[in-house]
Amino acid sequence: MNSYKPSFNKMPKGFKTMSPDNFKKTVNNKEVKLFTIKNESGARADITNYGGRIVTLIVPDYRGIFDDVVTGFSSIDEYLNSNEVYFGALIGRFGNRIANGKFSIDGKEYSLKQNNGPNSLHGGPNGFHNVVWEGVQVDDRTLELLYFSPHMEEGFPGNLKVNVRYTLTDKNELRIDYNAETDRKTVVNLTSHPFFNLSGEGSKTILDHVLKINAEKYTPVDEHQIPTGKIEEVAGTPFDFRDYMAIGKMIESDNIQIAYGSGYDHNFVLETTNNRGFAEPAASVYDPNTGRQMDVLTTEPGLQFYSGNFLTGKDKGKRGEPYLKRTSFCLETQHFPDSPNKPGFPSTLLLPGEKFKSTTIYRFSTLKPENNNLEPST
Numbered sequence: 437m438n439s440y441k442p443s444f445n446k447m448p449k450g451f452k453t454m455s456p457d458n459f460k461k462t463v464n465n466k467e468v469k470l471f472t473i474k475n476e477s478g479a480r481a482d483i484t485n486y487g488g489r490i491v492t493l494i495v496p497d498y499r500g501i502f503d504d505v506v507t508g509f510s511s512i513d514e515y516l517n518s519n520e521v522y523f524g525a526l527i528g529r530f531g532n533r534i535a536n537g538k539f540s541i542d543g544k545e546y547s548l549k550q551n552n553g554p555n556s557l558h559g560g561p562n563g564f565h566n567v568v569w570e571g572v573q574v575d576d577r578t579l580e581l582l583y584f585s586p587h588m589e590e591g592f593p594g595n596l597k598v599n600v601r602y603t604l605t606d607k608n609e610l611r612i613d614y615n616a617e618t619d620r621k622t623v624v625n626l627t628s629h630p631f632f633n634l635s636g637e638g639s640k641t642i643l644d645h646v647l648k649i650n651a652e653k654y655t656p657v658d659e660h661q662i663p664t665g666k667i668e669e670v671a672g673t674p675f676d677f678r679d680y681m682a683i684g685k686m687i688e689s690d691n692i693q694i695a696y697g698s699g700y701d702h703n704f705v706l707e708t709t710n711n712r713g714f715a716e717p718a719a720s721v722y723d724p725n726t727g728r729q730m731d732v733l734t735t736e737p738g739l740q741f742y743s744g745n746f747l748t749g750k751d752k753g754k755r756g757e758p759y760l761k762r763t764s765f766c767l768e769t770q771h772f773p774d775s776p777n778k779p780g781f782p783s784t785l786l787l788p789g790e791k792f793k794s795t796t797i798y799r800f801s802t803l804k805p806e807n808n809n810l811e812p813s814t
Contacts, residue, residue, distance in 0.1 A: 454482045454492055454754075458511035466568035468512050471579045473604045478502060479800070481604055485571040486512055487564065488526030488581050488600060490630045492637075492754070495608055498727030498802040505728065505800075507631040507638075507764045510754050519750045520759070522629045525565035526600060527558045529585060529592045530784070531627040532703070532740060532773035535662040539776035541593065541621050541785070548591040553660055558629070560590035564598070565629070578603045587620070594622035594786075608800040616792035623784045624792050625771045627736075631744065631764035634723035634730060638757035642744065642765045643684025649677040649719045649739065651704035655772055655781075656693055665778050667705055675702065680722065683743060683765065699745035699762065703738045703772050717799075719767050724805050733797040734769035737782045742766040769796040 459470035463486060470491065474480040479502075482492040493506045508523050509515050515523070537548040537556040548556035558565065569581040578601065585596040599615040614626045633639045654675050655663040670676040674686035674694055687699050694700070706718045717731035718739050732739070743765050749758035772781040786792050 454510065459484050459486070459491075461512045463512070463516070463568050468568055469571055471571055471573055473577050473579050473602060475577060475604045475606045475608070477606060477608060479604060479608045481602065481610060483579055483581075483602060484512065484515075485569040485581060486515060487524075487566060488569055488628070489515065489524035489565075490602075490610075490628065491524060493610060493630070493798075495728065495800040496802065498804045503636040503726070504754065505632055505634050505637065505730075507633065507753055507759055509751075519748065520631075520746075522558060522565055523751075524630050525628070526569075526581070526626070527629050527768070528564035528598065528624070528626045529559045529590065529596060530556070530623055530625045530776075531558060531629075531768060531770045532625065533557050533660075533662055535660070535774050535777055537591075539623060541623070541776075546591055546593060555660060555662065556591075559592075562590055564626075569600075574601075577605070592622055594618035594620040594788075596622065596624070598626070600626075610798045612796045612798075614792065614794040616786065617790075618786050619788055621788070622786055623776045624786045625775065625784045626792070626794060627768045627770045628796065629766060629768055630798075631766055632721070632730065633764045634721060634728040635725045638753045638755040638759075639725075639763065640760070641684075641763060643687065643762055644682060644724060645765070646680040646682050646722045646724070647677050647719065647741070648680045648717075648721075649704050649741065650707045650716060651718075651739070652678065652707060653705040655703045655705065655738075657696055657702065657773075659696055661696060661701060662774050663703065663772060663778060663781075665780060667780075670704075675700075675704070677704075677719075677741075680720075684762075687743060687762075697745065700741050700743040701745060703740050703770070705772075706734070706737055706739055718769065721765070721767070722803065722808065724808070727802045727805050727808075729801050729803055731797075731799040731801070732767050732769065733799065735793075735795050736769040736771060738770045738772045740766065740768040740770055740773075742768070769794075
């Protein structure tokens with residue numbers, strides 16, 4: 437493995453820039469590469485075409501010190517051998533869970549591989565997170581990834597053409613635009629799965645981060661983490677993030693939903709989607725240690741908040757620190773889990789001649805810790 441040298445004047449101790457040589461490998465007869473996009477303010481993202489993974493995302497804190505805020509690894513071999521297979525990855529064909537690995541279209545049942553107990557999770561074991569995409573570096577700020585998913589890949593019908601574009605704007609926004617087309621009826625639910633720690637990759641906890649989710653309702657789950665089909669109010673529950681609340685404040689609550697998820701691993705019904713566009717964030721997270729804030733904007737109707745409950749420490753990250761339980765979090769924009777089996781949920785059906793389109797933006801800013809009025813602790 438090559439040694440790395442810092443590329444910014446203000447970088448934290450122990451930070452090492454990513455080496456493209458560590459991602460040169462042939463996987464499934466396709467060449468894996470590492471791409472870099474950056475903006476004029478010094479923000480940067482490294483993305484590999486293996487699973488469309490966001491390997492690094494480097495943004496400043498309130499002092500102007502840049503740091504990497506996503507979990508991940510320094511080489512393709514580490515990704516291939518990791519315990520957590522979704523770090524930073526594109527997810528498809530269907531993000532989140534499908535109950536019993538089965539769904540029907542026009543009375544025809546389709547069976548998927550079960551890779552999460554009885555469920556199919558994130559498109560199956562060989563979903564989009566495990567394929568090598570075609571990468572096109574459009575310019576310094578933009579990367580385009582393309583993939584052709586053949587009919588019945590992982591059990592899903594239809595030949596699906598997928599195009600995902602990453603853009604790093606001068607407003608320190610990582611914008612992800614998803615597009616897909618099919619030649620027969622199918623279901624599609626695309627998302628990205630970065631794990632964040634706004635204190636910096638490898639930091640010890642995210643429980644002191646404060647979170648706001650613009651959702652009055654969420655979808656409770658059963659013991660297999662499949663939505664029951666009900667849509668319930670967050671008021672009076674540990675899921676009430678309508679105002680900023682520390683992630684750790686109610687994460688150990690005596691609540692059956694918290695027990696089912698071993699913490700937070702639930703879909704929130706957003707108030708800021710589609711017809712209202714990007715008028716306001718779907719969610720905002722603030723780190724009182726560094727003053728970093730991340731806003732999530734999306735056209736999707738749902739947001740899965742996952743509090744890193746199943747990280748075990750077996751994986752060590754880019755600084756050599758173990759990824760322990762609740763040392764990173766995810767905010768996955770999506771349609772609701774198990775939507776093909778829940779007629780009351782927003783439809784994920786994609787028809788021939790239609791175009792699947794979705795956009796999510798991760799927007800970064802800073803606020804001096806002593807000047808904020810957010811809840812600072814657990």
